[in-house]
Amino acid sequence: MTTPRPSPPPPLRSPADDPTPGEVALRARGIDVRFGATTVLDDVALDVRRGEVLALVGPNGAGKSTLLSVIAGDVEASAGTVEVLGRPLSDWKLRELARSRAVLTQEHQVAFPFPVEDVVRMGRSPWRGRPEEDADDAIVAEAMSTADVAHLAQRSFGVLSGGEKGRTSFARILAQRTGILMLDEPTAALDIGHQEAVLRRARAEADAGAAVVVVLHDLSLAAAWSDRIVLLCQGRVAGEGPPSQVLTSTLLSDVYRFPIEVLPHPATGDLLVLADRRSAPSHIDRDLTEEAAR
Amino acid sequence: MTDTLTSPGTTPEPDSSARAGRGVGASTPRPRRLGRTTLLFAGLTTALVVVSLAAAGSGQLAIPFDEVIGSFLHRIGLDIGTMPTHPRGDDTLWSVRFPRVAMAMVVGAALAVAGAVMQGVFGNPLAEPSVVGVSSGAAVAAAISIVFNLSFAGTWSIAVCAFLGGLITTLAVYALSRADGRTEVVTLVLTGIAVNAVAAAGLALLMFIGDTQAREQIVFWQLGSLNGSRWQYVAVVAPLAAVGCVAALACARSLDLLALGERQARHLGVDVERLRIFLIVVVALLTAAAVSFCGIVAFVGLVVPHLVRMITGPGHRVLLPASLLAGALVLVLADLGARTLVAYADLPLGMLTSLVGGPFFFWLLRRTRRSAGGWA
Numbered sequence: 001m002t003t004p005r006p007s008p009p010p011p012l013r014s015p016a017d018d019p020t021p022g023e024v025a026l027r028a029r030g031i032d033v034r035f036g037a038t039t040v041l042d043d044v045a046l047d048v049r050r051g052e053v054l055a056l057v058g059p060n061g062a063g064k065s066t067l068l069s070v071i072a073g074d075v076e077a078s079a080g081t082v083e084v085l086g087r088p089l090s091d092w093k094l095r096e097l098a099r100s101r102a103v104l105t106q107e108h109q110v111a112f113p114f115p116v117e118d119v120v121r122m123g124r125s126p127w128r129g130r131p132e133e134d135a136d137d138a139i140v141a142e143a144m145s146t147a148d149v150a151h152l153a154q155r156s157f158g159v160l161s162g163g164e165k166g167r168t169s170f171a172r173i174l175a176q177r178t179g180i181l182m183l184d185e186p187t188a189a190l191d192i193g194h195q196e197a198v199l200r201r202a203r204a205e206a207d208a209g210a211a212v213v214v215v216l217h218d219l220s221l222a223a224a225w226s227d228r229i230v231l232l233c234q235g236r237v238a239g240e241g242p243p244s245q246v247l248t249s250t251l252l253s254d255v256y257r258f259p260i261e262v263l264p265h266p267a268t269g270d271l272l273v274l275a276d277r278r279s280a281p282s283h284i285d286r287d288l289t290e291e292a293a294r
Numbered sequence: 295m296t297d298t299l300t301s302p303g304t305t306p307e308p309d310s311s312a313r314a315g316r317g318v319g320a321s322t323p324r325p326r327r328l329g330r331t332t333l334l335f336a337g338l339t340t341a342l343v344v345v346s347l348a349a350a351g352s353g354q355l356a357i358p359f360d361e362v363i364g365s366f367l368h369r370i371g372l373d374i375g376t377m378p379t380h381p382r383g384d385d386t387l388w389s390v391r392f393p394r395v396a397m398a399m400v401v402g403a404a405l406a407v408a409g410a411v412m413q414g415v416f417g418n419p420l421a422e423p424s425v426v427g428v429s430s431g432a433a434v435a436a437a438i439s440i441v442f443n444l445s446f447a448g449t450w451s452i453a454v455c456a457f458l459g460g461l462i463t464t465l466a467v468y469a470l471s472r473a474d475g476r477t478e479v480v481t482l483v484l485t486g487i488a489v490n491a492v493a494a495a496g497l498a499l500l501m502f503i504g505d506t507q508a509r510e511q512i513v514f515w516q517l518g519s520l521n522g523s524r525w526q527y528v529a530v531v532a533p534l535a536a537v538g539c540v541a542a543l544a545c546a547r548s549l550d551l552l553a554l555g556e557r558q559a560r561h562l563g564v565d566v567e568r569l570r571i572f573l574i575v576v577v578a579l580l581t582a583a584a585v586s587f588c589g590i591v592a593f594v595g596l597v598v599p600h601l602v603r604m605i606t607g608p609g610h611r612v613l614l615p616a617s618l619l620a621g622a623l624v625l626v627l628a629d630l631g632a633r634t635l636v637a638y639a640d641l642p643l644g645m646l647t648s649l650v651g652g653p654f655f656f657w658l659l660r661r662t663r664r665s666a667g668g669w670a
Binding site: 110113 | 414417551552553554557558563564603607608
């Protein structure tokens with residue numbers, strides 16, 4: 001892409017999975033989700049291709065997490081189809097699906113005091129009884145060092161901080177070694193260094209042929225690490241395309257109902273997405289803000 | 295493409311140091327914990343054998359330890375050791391003591407495994423068959439078969455009824471106490487109160503309409519006792535418990551994954567709904583095995599898995615078999631206490647376990663409340 005990125009760690013995927021870049025790994029069409037009278041998603045279409053990082057962005061309640069739940073198979077859509085690697089989601093066996101896609105959820109809780117290493121190792125369970133199982137130790141160790149939780153290996157999950165829990169879950173997802181990654185706010189509760197590390201790894205997975213879909217709130221992060229952005233607004237797709245096309249001041253200000261500036265970084269040219277505080281003196285006064293946006 | 299996947303030419307920067315530390319961080323503690331686990335299993339097995347033989351020798355007719363061993367070895371075809379010197383010694387051992395000790399082992403193992411499985415299914419360390427009312431539910435159904443003289447399945451009738459009662463109660467608790475895929479402590483405990491209240495009413499009604507003999511038997515249920523254990527009862531209970539334990543052990547890995555949460559377990563390939571229903575049947579089976587001839591022996595399923603978890607960690611592949619052994623050991627000990635603490639009196643076993651388990655439950659409740667930040 002535009003900026004030279006640090007070289008990724010070599011992913012240890014088996015050659016059988018050797019992907020064709022650009023092939024659609026996840027396809028959703030005409031997705032409607034209604035909870036009672038509320039329409040959460042309205043005729044949403046989504047393609048995630050191998051080799052790309054797709055960022056799902058949008059205001060709170062836009063339906064990002066719901067869309068991720070639908071393509072992960074957690075929430076049944078009221079209408080529409082989801083295909084994983086060309087097969088309808090309902091045709092997949094759960095175990096088989098677990099070897100093809102990993103999901104990082106927003107909540108990270110473990111009911112009993114399992115040590116971090118055991119939690120990460122649980123990511124290997126779909127591979128049990130297969131030849132890939134032999135590499136378990138190496139993969140678990142690699143995932144833990146990538147997520148920077150190796151030093152917490154014997155710590156009980158329950159006593160970790162929010163960020164450490166998030167990183168442990170991320171390590172578990174990595175250990176699953178799947179060609180499709182679905183990450184729901186992987187950077188939540190992480191400090192800036194770990195945010196970058198997590199997204200760099202997601203990027204590296206995509207460069208090695210994985211299809212990555214990631215829900216993000218930080219638009220500058222989305223601009224820096226994704227190939228394509230899908231902007232959701234009130235359950236509909238409000239914009240789709242490369243970051244430079246979707247992340248425009250006009251569109252974002254309209255969707256987020258808050259004045260937003262998009263600037264290129266003076267040195268690197270990276271897109272910076274900032275709240276325009278000059279034209280919105282008060283965060284509370286929504287009406288004023290809307291006036292300003294218009 | 296394949297080159298970039300396999301070539302180690304690109305060295306990631308946070309990786310190298312951590313990769314060197316892999317041996318320290320990941321592999322060294324494994325053998326240590328494995329060693330501790332082996333030690334625990336060896337210790338539990340030895341303790342169980344010794345305590346069982348000692349328990350078989352104690353009572354109003356005391357039989358020395360070596361004579362118990364001698365009698366046991368002679369019966370299994372090895373002519374080693376001294377036979378009991380007392381004329382009724384051998385007979386007492388084989389018609390009264392050994393079946394009782396065997397029953398204690400089977401019931402203790404079944405209850406402890408049932409507790410561990412239930413805690414895994416509910417994702418809640420306070421779930422236990424007697425706390426949530428499954429034991430009472432099974433006891434009500436067993437009492438029905440007594441009062442109405444149901445004998446559709448011979449000696450198995452009571453066990454079958456207890457199983458059905460336990461199953462219905464477990465399903466009810468499961469349906470009533472879960473919200474958003476998890477069970478909050480307060481909901482679980484309150485559901486237990488409600489279920490226990492209904493079961494108590496059922497038992498009261500059955501005592502009211504039953505004849506004197508049935509009434510006596512129901513009282514015996516509520517107290518819980520291993521008095522009067524016979525080999526033919528052990529022959530009914532042991533297969534039930536064995537099937538339940540094997541089924542539970544087969545699900546150990548899935549139970550671990552369930553700890554991550556319902557969605558997360560599904561993402562790792564676990565058919566959560568099927569697993570849950572299957573394990574509920576297992577809990578009902580194990581509880582029925584324990585309740586059908588011994589009545590309600592409370593809190594074993596709470597205390598034992600909890601103590602074991604403190605030593606082995608929460609992984610179910612170790613927790614379940616260790617709980618099985620520890621449960622058997624605890625109940626053999628408790629029954630020994632029930633028989634010998636007061637001379638010429640057979641104290642109710644359920645009373646003893648509740649005496650210890652009640653305060654323990656209270657302590658756990660307080661601790662859970664503190665660590666979970668409220669009644670969550």
